[in-house]
Amino acid sequence: MADLDALRTRWSHALVGSRGTRAPDLPDPAPYADDLLARWSEPQRRYHTPDHLTAVLDHVDLLAGAAADPDLVRLAAWFHDAVYRPDRSKNEERSARLAERALPEAGLSAAATAEVARLVRLTLTHAPAGDDPNGQVLCDADLAILASPDHAYAAYTAAVRQEYAFVPADAFHEGRAAILRQLLELPRLFHTPYGAKEWEGPARRNLTGELALLTG
Structure with a gap:
């Protein structure tokens, strides 16, 4: 079973690390973590659960030295299966749109939000470009289960x-x-x-x- 409190802490660290030098009067990260964890815990999930999220985050940490923006990759890991309905298509697109709505409210810049959403969309194909270190880290972390x-x-x-x-x-x-x-x-x-x-x-x-x- 995933440690939800540990996941909340990891979310806060990634979000705060991605905010940079923005104003200090920003929303509390905790409600955003709770909303995402509720999504990851939906009853239709058997693989795409908080355990999978934990594993992807662990693998991102392992590969973080290869990323240009490790905290943005971590945020993308949180969102990459945040919307998951196996009986529907376009889960990645819906997850990316969720990130585009939530992250500016949570204090991320437009550029950082766009990068997270781009990375989430990339998990549809798992085919990052050779000059895309963030994409390479996220895709490798997501597919590490195959090994x-x-x-x-x-x-x-x-x-x-x-x-x-x-x-x-x-x-x-x-x-x-x-x-x-x-x-x-x-x-x-x-x-x-x-x-x-x-x-x-x-x-x-x-x-x-x-x-x-x-x-x-």
Whole structure:
């Protein structure tokens, strides 16, 4: 179970760090953290939960040295699945729009807000440009689950299936296999030096193994 108090503290540190030298009479960060945690705790979620948020933040911390603006990447991690309905499309776009509404009110500059929203939208494709260190860190942190040990990867795939329990098995297998093929066809899954070295090989093995199970 994720430590919600620890997550609230991490939110406050990232938000305050991203505000820069703006005026001190700014809103309390706590209500924004509570709103986001309520979203991440919605009942339709099985994988995209506070545990996933914690893992992504942990991986951002691990990769922070490769980012241009680590605190903005952390804020983007908070928002990247803040809107998540597996029965609907455009979750990333809706999450980005939520960031665009909330962050200026919380005290972020227009430029910082735009960067967070851009990063959230990037998680639709996980294809950051070569000169986009913030995007590379967020995308690698989000996909790091793919390089998990066998038991953790099995738990991840089972949780994803639970989120799509309303989809018949044949249709789910077909759709999931298509996603796995798309990922495996990418020239690289990870873009930071650490991700490329430590996660690329294990992730490709996991994806290949899952695809074999789905396709028989």
